[in-house]
Amino acid sequence: xxxxRPPLRFSTRxxxxxxxxxxxxxxxxxxxxxxxxxxxxxxxxxxxEANPKQITLLLKRKQYHWSESNQxxxxxxxxxxxxFTQIPGGWLASKYGCKIVYFMSLFTSSIxxxxxxxxxxxxxxxxxxxxIFRFFIGITHAVIYPVTxxxxxxxxxxxxxxxxxxxxxxxxxxxxxxxMFIGGILCRFITSGWLYLFLSSSLFGFxxxxxxxxKAADSPLEHKTISDKEKQYISAGAGIMNRRKTNxxxxxxxxxxxxxxxxxISTDVLNLFGxxxxxxxxxxxxxxxxxxxxxxTGIIAAAGFLCTWFTALFS
Numbered sequence: 001x002x003x004x005r006p007p008l009r010f011s012t013r014x015x016x017x018x019x020x021x022x023x024x025x026x027x028x029x030x031x032x033x034x035x036x037x038x039x040x041x042x043x044x045x046x047x048x049e050a051n052p053k054q055i056t057l058l059l060k061r062k063q064y065h066w067s068e069s070n071q072x073x074x075x076x077x078x079x080x081x082x083x084f085t086q087i088p089g090g091w092l093a094s095k096y097g098c099k100i101v102y103f104m105s106l107f108t109s110s111i112x113x114x115x116x117x118x119x120x121x122x123x124x125x126x127x128x129x130x131x132i133f134r135f136f137i138g139i140t141h142a143v144i145y146p147v148t149x150x151x152x153x154x155x156x157x158x159x160x161x162x163x164x165x166x167x168x169x170x171x172x173x174x175x176x177x178x179x180m181f182i183g184g185i186l187c188r189f190i191t192s193g194w195l196y197l198f199l200s201s202s203l204f205g206f207x208x209x210x211x212x213x214x215k216a217a218d219s220p221l222e223h224k225t226i227s228d229k230e231k232q233y234i235s236a237g238a239g240i241m242n243r244r245k246t247n248x249x250x251x252x253x254x255x256x257x258x259x260x261x262x263x264x265i266s267t268d269v270l271n272l273f274g275x276x277x278x279x280x281x282x283x284x285x286x287x288x289x290x291x292x293x294x295x296x297t298g299i300i301a302a303a304g305f306l307c308t309w310f311t312a313l314f315s
Contacts, residue, residue: 006233008160012226013234016155017167019208019216020148024171026106026208027141029179029201030113034134035075035280036183036301037194039287039294042066062120062192070127075280077131081138089143093150097218101147103209109140110205117198154219157237166312173309176279177302183283184298 008014043063066074092101116133119126148168156164179197186193217223220234255261278285286297 004229004233005159006227006230008163012220012223012230013155013160013164014167015215016151017164019212020151020168021171021174022208023102023106023144023212024169025175025178026201026205027109027144028172028175029204030109030137031078031141032176032179032279033113033183033194033197033201034078036180036283036298037187037197038071038074039283039297040187041194042071062195064127066127071284073131074127074134077134078138078141079276079280081135082142085139085142086146089146090150092143093147098147098151098154099212099216099218101143102151102216103212105140105143105147106205106212107209109137110202110209112137112140113198113205114202117195117202120192120195151218154238155234157234159237170309170313173305173312177305177309180283180298180305181302182298184295184302187298188293188295 041062041064043065089101112133116130116137119130122129148165152161152165152168179201182200183194183197186197190196217226220226220231223231282301283294283297286292286300287294292300
């Protein structure tokens, strides 16, 4: 049976794509808040700001005397946790559903980010506690990418899959750009502005959870407000109605021996190594090595990621 294609604009599947975009935006708000904030959290004997005056709202200045090794431990703790749940993420989505796994991931990370704001009252020697917080945020965030692919296997027909995936993944670059830009402004103009960045990234996480719980569903068949026409179109195109669960064995040996797969994995590993290294250390490099004021660091970094967001969206 041929089903006419409902317009993508203002559709439920576009709503799902925007929710995924916002999820990645929140994820990167919570991921990048420390890499940009750490430039103003450290007590330096030399200031690179031309005019270091700041507005004091409710908080007094709070800075730390962390060594360089402790700073790198803090920045790396997120990625140490991130490696543990990427592979189980897809299995969790298949077993419990994408909606609940998505929700629990960002709800938990938002709670931990909020608790992390307690570092304002911590001494320098309690750095290990912050490391633990970042480690568990990494664990909760790592499931998002594999769960997203499972989600689109239910929601996207082959003709639209590339577009919907691109829209969702654009939240990674947009979230990074926003965090860099706002973080630079808060660090430059507000006393202990880094804490407000942590608070806002946690708050946006909770707001997203409300939207996700209200508007999202594991598949079109379970969505409460989707039109019958769109439901039938997606179900027929994605093969949901005729899909059955099987216990088919995964050919791990053939996969691991596949040269194209090995090349793809190697390329992705090298690409992400550079990308993650610079997102974690770009702020420190620009402020401490090139002696660029933190506000310009935020603007320059944000501009680069905005260009990436634009090209990814329209490519």
